[in-house]
Amino acid sequence: MTVSRTVCVGFLTVITVGTLLLMLPLSTATGEWNNPIVALFTATSAVCVTGLIVVDTGSYFSPLGQGIILLLIQLGGLGYMTATTLLLLLLGKRLGLKDRLAIQQSLDTAELSSAASLIKSIIAMTMIFELSGAFLLMPRFANDYDTGHSLWLSLFHSISAFNNAGFSLFADSLVQYARSPWISGVIAALVILGGIGYQVIMEMFIWVRDRIRRQRKHQVFSLHFKVVTSTSFVLLVLGTLAFFAVEFFNPATLGTEPLNMKLLEASFQSVIMRTAGFNSIDIGAMETSSLFIAIALMFIGASPGSTGGGIKTTTVRILLNCTRTVLKGEDEVLAYQREIPDKRVLKAVGVVVASGMTVVMVTILLSLTDPGIEFIALLFETVSAFATVGLSTGITSELSTLGQLIIIITMYIGRVGILLLMSALLGDPRPSTIHYPEEDLLVG
Amino acid sequence: MTVSRTVCVGFLTVITVGTLLLMLPLSTATGEWNNPIVALFTATSAVCVTGLIVVDTGSYFSPLGQGIILLLIQLGGLGYMTATTLLLLLLGKRLGLKDRLAIQQSLDTAELSSAASLIKSIIAMTMIFELSGAFLLMPRFANDYDTGHSLWLSLFHSISAFNNAGFSLFADSLVQYARSPWISGVIAALVILGGIGYQVIMEMFIWVRDRIRRQRKHQVFSLHFKVVTSTSFVLLVLGTLAFFAVEFFNPATLGTEPLNMKLLEASFQSVIMRTAGFNSIDIGAMETSSLFIAIALMFIGASPGSTGGGIKTTTVRILLNCTRTVLKGEDEVLAYQREIPDKRVLKAVGVVVASGMTVVMVTILLSLTDPGIEFIALLFETVSAFATVGLSTGITSELSTLGQLIIIITMYIGRVGILLLMSALLGDPRPSTIHYPEEDLLVG
Ligand SMILES: [K+]
Numbered sequence: 001m002t003v004s005r006t007v008c009v010g011f012l013t014v015i016t017v018g019t020l021l022l023m024l025p026l027s028t029a030t031g032e033w034n035n036p037i038v039a040l041f042t043a044t045s046a047v048c049v050t051g052l053i054v055v056d057t058g059s060y061f062s063p064l065g066q067g068i069i070l071l072l073i074q075l076g077g078l079g080y081m082t083a084t085t086l087l088l089l090l091l092g093k094r095l096g097l098k099d100r101l102a103i104q105q106s107l108d109t110a111e112l113s114s115a116a117s118l119i120k121s122i123i124a125m126t127m128i129f130e131l132s133g134a135f136l137l138m139p140r141f142a143n144d145y146d147t148g149h150s151l152w153l154s155l156f157h158s159i160s161a162f163n164n165a166g167f168s169l170f171a172d173s174l175v176q177y178a179r180s181p182w183i184s185g186v187i188a189a190l191v192i193l194g195g196i197g198y199q200v201i202m203e204m205f206i207w208v209r210d211r212i213r214r215q216r217k218h219q220v221f222s223l224h225f226k227v228v229t230s231t232s233f234v235l236l237v238l239g240t241l242a243f244f245a246v247e248f249f250n251p252a253t254l255g256t257e258p259l260n261m262k263l264l265e266a267s268f269q270s271v272i273m274r275t276a277g278f279n280s281i282d283i284g285a286m287e288t289s290s291l292f293i294a295i296a297l298m299f300i301g302a303s304p305g306s307t308g309g310g311i312k313t314t315t316v317r318i319l320l321n322c323t324r325t326v327l328k329g330e331d332e333v334l335a336y337q338r339e340i341p342d343k344r345v346l347k348a349v350g351v352v353v354a355s356g357m358t359v360v361m362v363t364i365l366l367s368l369t370d371p372g373i374e375f376i377a378l379l380f381e382t383v384s385a386f387a388t389v390g391l392s393t394g395i396t397s398e399l400s401t402l403g404q405l406i407i408i409i410t411m412y413i414g415r416v417g418i419l420l421l422m423s424a425l426l427g428d429p430r431p432s433t434i435h436y437p438e439e440d441l442l443v444g
Numbered sequence: 445m446t447v448s449r450t451v452c453v454g455f456l457t458v459i460t461v462g463t464l465l466l467m468l469p470l471s472t473a474t475g476e477w478n479n480p481i482v483a484l485f486t487a488t489s490a491v492c493v494t495g496l497i498v499v500d501t502g503s504y505f506s507p508l509g510q511g512i513i514l515l516l517i518q519l520g521g522l523g524y525m526t527a528t529t530l531l532l533l534l535l536g537k538r539l540g541l542k543d544r545l546a547i548q549q550s551l552d553t554a555e556l557s558s559a560a561s562l563i564k565s566i567i568a569m570t571m572i573f574e575l576s577g578a579f580l581l582m583p584r585f586a587n588d589y590d591t592g593h594s595l596w597l598s599l600f601h602s603i604s605a606f607n608n609a610g611f612s613l614f615a616d617s618l619v620q621y622a623r624s625p626w627i628s629g630v631i632a633a634l635v636i637l638g639g640i641g642y643q644v645i646m647e648m649f650i651w652v653r654d655r656i657r658r659q660r661k662h663q664v665f666s667l668h669f670k671v672v673t674s675t676s677f678v679l680l681v682l683g684t685l686a687f688f689a690v691e692f693f694n695p696a697t698l699g700t701e702p703l704n705m706k707l708l709e710a711s712f713q714s715v716i717m718r719t720a721g722f723n724s725i726d727i728g729a730m731e732t733s734s735l736f737i738a739i740a741l742m743f744i745g746a747s748p749g750s751t752g753g754g755i756k757t758t759t760v761r762i763l764l765n766c767t768r769t770v771l772k773g774e775d776e777v778l779a780y781q782r783e784i785p786d787k788r789v790l791k792a793v794g795v796v797v798a799s800g801m802t803v804v805m806v807t808i809l810l811s812l813t814d815p816g817i818e819f820i821a822l823l824f825e826t827v828s829a830f831a832t833v834g835l836s837t838g839i840t841s842e843l844s845t846l847g848q849l850i851i852i853i854t855m856y857i858g859r860v861g862i863l864l865l866m867s868a869l870l871g872d873p874r875p876s877t878i879h880y881p882e883e884d885l886l887v888g
């Protein structure tokens with residue numbers, strides 16, 4: 001079986017097992033057999049770390065059901081991060097010697113040596129971050145709840161945040177902690193670390209370690225590291241400014257808040273919008289322009305080799321750098337004094353166009369199955385499902401069963417990714433022996 | 445002076461002269477000096493064959509003023525078509541021998557021989573189509589108006605349609621002729637011919653001529669011909685179906701019409717939306733989803749080497765074929781058994797991203813200068829100006845002066861094109877002597 005088929009079938013298997021487990025009476029708070037659609041929707045949403053919900057996780061499911069959801073999140077997030085990191089490193093291995101050196105310098109050679117040790121390293125890193133997160137969240141939750149429940153809340157939200165899953169045990173997500181810089185800060189840090197990808201974290205870790213050991217050797221950061229960190233930073237700042245400006249006077253969101261809280265909540269939404277899917281302000285009450293900004297941020301999503309979804313920061317950056325090249329009338333697409341191969345730009349085009357077309361087609365289907373809901377809410381829901389974000393204007397549970405099934409399929413496609421899914425369906429392409437002559441066209 | 449600077453300065457010069465002429469008292473119906481902003485807006489809209497208006501052309505301007513507008517349309521449309529056709533043929537000349545043969549077979553060698561004869565050929569073709577159009581429009585207008593006025597109406601609308609200018613002497617554009625298959629058909633034919641580009645028309649002409657002469661030699665259509673005709677056809681059909689479906693029950697547009705009129709009006713809007721800018725139904729009364737479809741069609745626009753604007757059919761087709769290649773896991777971007785050079789795909793990316801960013805930035809600027817107007821109307825207006833379409837939800841004359849100036853600049857940028865403008869501003873790039881090593885990135 002090819003790598004892509006393994007990933008696709010793997011996700012399907014975990015979703016199926018998860019659905020069966022969530023249907024058991026033990027999983028629901030009432031102790032009754034669960035509605036199969038609710039179980040399927042919740043399991044898919046958890047395994048795809050999307051976070052869209054048709055029932056309130058905290059009150060509808062028993063503690064055991066919540067534990068199953070948490071396990072599905074962990075399996076889904078870890079599985080995806082491992083698979084995409086492996087792909088990233090395989091890509092690195094196919095490169096020439098000079099570039100491989102840059103990557104090997106940033107990752108220990110031992111870590112590159114085998115997939116098994118890579119997986120161990122990813123699992124260890126995940127556990128360290130999740131436990132630290134739970135530890136840091138604990139004191140604030142302990143203010144409001146008893147010890148046992150606050151332990152559970154801390155663990156659940158830490159794992160959900162690091163895996164960019166967006167599941168919350170509170171009915172209003174994190175709205176009640178909107179004004180807590182501590183909770184917002186810890187959650188945002190977990191979300192950013194989970195969404196930036198394993199390789200970036202490892203390169204950062206090695207840099208810090210060398211500084212502590214006072215080894216003054218010059219570390220060459222990989223192109224991947226530079227592109228991901230700079231693009232993520234710019235997106236976070238732009239998102240914060242945009243939400244801050246647009247929602248400044250909206251009384252249902254930031255309008256009544258003092259200035260520092262406006263900034264805190266705008267920046268939290270900017271972090272969360274790209275893939276995590278918690279919310280500290282009411283999405284349904286946002287201005288239409290904010291929804292468009294949100295849709296753009298959700299569509300872009302996180303970075304490759306992470307737990308997050310979307311078309312990815314690197315894809316956007318490649319297309320932007322390609323545009324700069326074209327506008328300057330030049331030929332080579334550059335980033336940080338490295339040439340990006342033309343084939344990679346073509347792939348970025350494929351990802352964006354195919355993703356955009358999927359979103360448009362799903363939105364059209366939803367407007368047929370649920371004609372009563374307004375267009376922008378359906379578009380928002382579709383992008384949220386496709387980019388595994390999990391935010392909603394509040395329509396998820398109002399959708400018809402057919403509409404919910406469409407969202408379930410969209411979450412799955414969005415998680416495994418269109419390219420991977422196509423390659424799983426079509427198999428590896430046979431090398432073509434026919435070559436066609438070139439003929440040029442005028443564009444623009 | 446480089447070609448790109450010549451085009452940019454040429455358009456600016458004609459706009460300036462046009463503005464001065466339209467300011468004269470002789471140009472207005474009242475005989476008073478014209479408002480400079482109105483004159484500048486109208487001259488820019490005419491030269492850029494956009495068709496956005498802040499005053500009603502038929503009642504605000506004197507016959508002389510209308511004649512000046514028609515002259516500006518003719519100069520703008522012809523100038524642009526000539527410039528882009530020359531670029532297209534220069535591109536053809538840079539290709540290898542085998543491909544040049546295909547193009548030379550479809551265009552007479554004599555026609556390729558010099559720019560002067562090309563320009564003569566384009567002018568002759570334009571005059572033939574415009575006079576035929578005026579002749580065909582005449583009888584229907586003569587039903588409703590006296591001979592002199594109906595002659596003027598026929599000539600004005602024929603020239604406006606072939607140049608995809610969208611200016612009309614009727615206050616409601618062509619709404620009063622919405623149910624006339626004759627007027628709709630002639631206007632639509634002129635719009636399609638004007639928007640499909642000189643080279644496609646010539647290849648079609650040669651094919652027809654050879655059939656008539658019973659020369660059974662096998663004609664090789666160029667890749668440009670195949671891509672433009674098939675893409676345009678698909679877009680026309682999809683646009684018709686979309687408007688037909690969405691507006692089927694809307695009482696303000698198609699809802700009260702019989703089935704055949706619904707089809708006629710939907711197909712007319714589909715033809716007209718991509719760049720011409722007449723309308724036979726009220727744009728402001730359309731459903732929101734129709735506005736989104738319209739925005740997409742406007743953004744795509746016409747074909748290279750024509751009078752129309754937008755990012756062009758070939759650009760869209762290249763990106764779609766690139767997506768197909770990527771989804772199949774293949775390497776070469778193909779169209780009709782020809783390979784499209786990677787550099788051309790990069791250029792298509794640059795055009796789409798830079799155009800999209802311009803539209804977004806202009807829309808944001810307009811929402812600052814005119815905060816009272818809703819977002820979708822501003823977005824529609826911006827895309828309409830940028831893609832030289834000229835349709836409006838009806839807000840053009842309500843915009844603040846600053847907003848109108850922004851639209852004027854947008855029409856200019858959209859007409860000369862971002863790539864041409866950048867190359868005019870930056871000059872020809874110096875061949876770079878530095879080459880950077882390749883480093884790969886994971887996308888999607
Ligand atoms: K999520």
Ligand SMILES: [K+]
Nearest residue numbers: 494609721833
């Ligand atoms: K137009």
